[in-house]
Amino acid sequence: MEEQGQKCRRVVLVPCPYQGHITPMLQLGSILHSKGLSITVVHTQFNSPNPSLRPEFDFRSLPDGVPDHIISTANLVDTIALINVNCLAPFRKCLDQMMEQHGQYGEIVCIIYDELMYFSEAAANQLKLKSMILRTTSAATLTARVAIFRLKEEGYIPLKDTILHDPVPWLHPLRFKDLPVPGIQISESLLQLITNMYKIRTSSAVIWNTTDCLEKSVLTELQQQCQVPNFPLGPLPKIAPSSSSGLFKEDTSCIAWLNNQAHKSVIYVSLGSIASIDNRELVEMAWGLANSKQPFLWVVRPTSINGTEETDLLPEGFKEAVGENGCIVKWAPQKEVLAHSAIGGFWSHCGWNSVLESICEGVPMICRPCFGDQWVNAGYVSQVWKIGLELGNKLDREEMEKTVRRLMVEKEGGEIRHRIKNLRKEIELSITKGGSSYKSLSELLELIN
Numbered sequence: 368m369e370e371q372g373q374k375c376r377r378v379v380l381v382p383c384p385y386q387g388h389i390t391p392m393l394q395l396g397s398i399l400h401s402k403g404l405s406i407t408v409v410h411t412q413f414n415s416p417n418p419s420l421r422p423e424f425d426f427r428s429l430p431d432g433v434p435d436h437i438i439s440t441a442n443l444v445d446t447i448a449l450i451n452v453n454c455l456a457p458f459r460k461c462l463d464q465m466m467e468q469h470g471q472y473g474e475i476v477c478i479i480y481d482e483l484m485y486f487s488e489a490a491a492n493q494l495k496l497k498s499m500i501l502r503t504t505s506a507a508t509l510t511a512r513v514a515i516f517r518l519k520e521e522g523y524i525p526l527k528d529t530i531l532h533d534p535v536p537w538l539h540p541l542r543f544k545d546l547p548v549p550g551i552q553i554s555e556s557l558l559q560l561i562t563n564m565y566k567i568r569t570s571s572a573v574i575w576n577t578t579d580c581l582e583k584s585v586l587t588e589l590q591q592q593c594q595v596p597n598f599p600l601g602p603l604p605k606i607a608p609s610s611s612s613g614l615f616k617e618d619t620s621c622i623a624w625l626n627n628q629a630h631k632s633v634i635y636v637s638l639g640s641i642a643s644i645d646n647r648e649l650v651e652m653a654w655g656l657a658n659s660k661q662p663f664l665w666v667v668r669p670t671s672i673n674g675t676e677e678t679d680l681l682p683e684g685f686k687e688a689v690g691e692n693g694c695i696v697k698w699a700p701q702k703e704v705l706a707h708s709a710i711g712g713f714w715s716h717c718g719w720n721s722v723l724e725s726i727c728e729g730v731p732m733i734c735r736p737c738f739g740d741q742w743v744n745a746g747y748v749s750q751v752w753k754i755g756l757e758l759g760n761k762l763d764r765e766e767m768e769k770t771v772r773r774l775m776v777e778k779e780g781g782e783i784r785h786r787i788k789n790l791r792k793e794i795e796l797s798i799t800k801g802g803s804s805y806k807s808l809s810e811l812l813e814l815i816n
Contacts, residue, residue, distance in 0.1 A: 375405035375473035378815065379462070381480035381487045383447070383503075384414035384431075386615075386640035387718050388481050391503045391576045394607035395479065396424060401608060402812055405473055409461055411450060413438060425472070429457045441641070444556050447483050451563070455486040462494055477815045479574065482564045492569045497815075499572040504719050506577055506585040506599070507747060508740040511547050512561050514538050518546070524553055545746030547739050567595060572814055575599040576719070579803040580793040581726075581752070596814070600807040602723040604702060606798055615640065618696040621664055622703060625694075628662050631711035634771055635704055635730075637666035638716040642737035644671065648762050650682045655767025657689050661775050664694045664704065705730050711784075712774045717744040729791040731755055731783040733770055735762075754787040 378399055382392035393416065396406045406424045410416055411431040418426040432453035437445055465472055478498045480487035491498035502509065514535070518524050523543070531544040567573065573593065578601050579586060590597045600606070625633060636656065638644065644652075649671065656663045667680055681695070701721070704710060705728040713725045714733040722744050725732055732755030734745035748755040756770055756779075774780040797804040 376403075376476045376816070377405040377407055377465075377473045379407045379409055379465070379475055379478045381409050381458070381478065381484045382416070383481040383483040384411045384450070385443070386414075387720050388483065388503050389414070389416055390720050391603045392479075392481060392501060393421060393424075394603040395501060395574065395576075396421070397607045398603070398808070399812075399815075400424070404476070404815070407465070407472075409458060411454065413446075413450075427461055429454050429461065443641075444554070444560055447560060448556060451484070451486045454484075455489055458487060459490040459493060462490060462496065466494070483560075485563050485566070488568055488570055498570045499574055499815075500567065500570050501574045501576070503576055504740045505722075505744060505747070506575060506582045506589055507541070508547060508719075508743045509565060509589065510585060511538065511541060511545070511740075511743050513565060515546070515548060515553065515561065516558070518548075519553065519558075524548060540751050541743065541746055542750070545742050545750075547741075547743055549738070567593065571595055572811065573597045574811065576601040576603045576723070578602060578794065578797045580790070580797050581747075596810070598807040598811045600804045600811060602727055602794060602798075602804075604720065604724045605727045605794060606804070606808070615668075615698040617698050617700040619700055619703075621694050621696050621699050622707070625664065625704070625707045625709045628709040630708055632775075633662045633664055633707075633709045634659075634712045634714055634733075634775055635664045635699075635710050636714040637699065637701065637721070638671065638735065638737065639718045639721060640668075642716045642718075642741070644737070646680075649680060651762060651764045652767060653682050653685045655764040655771065656693065657685060658764060658768040659771040659775075660692070661771055662692050662709075663689075664696070664699065664710075666697070666699050667695055668697055712771070712780070714771070717741040717748060719744055722748060726754065726787060726790055727794060729784075729788050731774060731780065731787050733758060733774055752786070752790060754783055754790060756783070 380392050380396050382389045400406050400423055407427060408424050409427045409429060412428050413431050413433050415428055431450050433446055433449050437449060465475060475496055478487055478491045478496055479501055480498065482500050482502050488498050526543055526548065533543055535541050535543055572595050575597060577599050579599060586599050671680060702724055705724050710730055712733060713730045714735065715721045717734050717736045718741055732748050734748055734755050734757045736742045736745040745757060749757045756774055758770055759766055796802050799805060
């Protein structure tokens with residue numbers, strides 16, 4: 368926590384309480400702090416970040432009133448809706464206290480809130496404080512989610528198997544299978560959440576964790592539709608000072624194992640912090656990895672399988688079969704892993720943070736999206752940027768073995784590596800002086816100050 372009595376210009380950050388949202392918000396906070404701004408993080412009690420990992424920030428907790436039975440269902444829509452109802456009054460009170468302590472904590476110059484924490488805008492407006500939105504997904508995800516309303520009206524939803532590989536007529540280059548919709552009928556609560564998260568009421572800007580070289584046409588279209596400036600200043604993992612923001616304890620022993628592996632030989636496997644699969648798929652993944660004969664680093668969380676928190680999830684005989692060719696951990700320091708010279712591929716759920724981190728390190732991907740925006744991201748990785756391979760619908764060990772070998776040892780994988788290497792160079796140019804992301808950050812700082 369910052370020293371009391373320090374006069375400063377302060378930005379208040381309001382992250383959504385999930386790993387994929389907390390990470391980019393704290394990365395943005397680190398960037399702003401490096402530019403001379405003081406940072407207060409106002410967070411829910413549910414999934415609260417660890418203040419000791421960011422001692423330069425001031426952390427304040429909000430009572431969110433989310434009961435355990437809602438959390439245990441892993442229903443993100445209900446959880447987010449409840450947080451937005453319950454946190455408005457406590458957040459307003461928190462801001463009131465900070466403003467009363469102006470001499471101690473400095474002037475609040477801006478509130479930056481995750482698009483899912485839209486109660487923050489109402490509180491900022493009531494207190495006449497400047498607010499901005501941080502969108503933690505790709506720009507393409509916004510256009511795909513907004514299109515859901517039209518798709519529903521025209522009878523495309525629920526999606527039919529016969530059209531999954533067809534292009535969406537007005538949403539090039541996405542196919543129906545790339546849309547961020549569940550296979551069943553979309554609930555009214557999800558549609559209401561989409562409406563709430565994409566409204567811009569009184570906020571003065573939208574900040575994006577993306578960049579022109581990835582999504583220029585989509586970003587241009589969105590800016591034309593928007594009355595306030597949009598600042599695509601990502602990828603945040605490339606710009607932010609490196610530090611952990613994890614909700615999980617990282618097992619760094621895997622780095623020592625990687626140090627003993629050949630250059631670009633290891634496939635890193637992680638389906639993120641929330642996504643889960645059924646037991647059959649985990650068994651098929653295990654034997655697909657074993658049969659590929661490629662060294663692998665595999666993150667297997669206790670909650671990796673739907674509806675269970677068992678710790679020993681791997682099939683009998685698997686560990687003996689792979690021996691030293693595999694390393695299995697409950698959680699890995701992902702940025703450090705992807706930057707390691709031994710990593711040659713990333714089998715990913717295609718969460719946006721993971722996609723950006725992989726591109727920034729020039730690591731090609733195998734796409735296994737599980738829900739939401741991961742489908743959109745996987746479509747772009749495999750079909751638009753062509754820097755990864757899709758797993759098909761069968762998800763059996765033969766297909767998984769074949770896909771790993773296609774990426775890691777066959778000619779096709781070499782071509783993919785060449786494309787992602789070039790994309791990585793474009794990213795690096797975008798964040799250097801004169802680049803599009805560099806300019807966006809400079810313009811954002813002018814608006815904040």
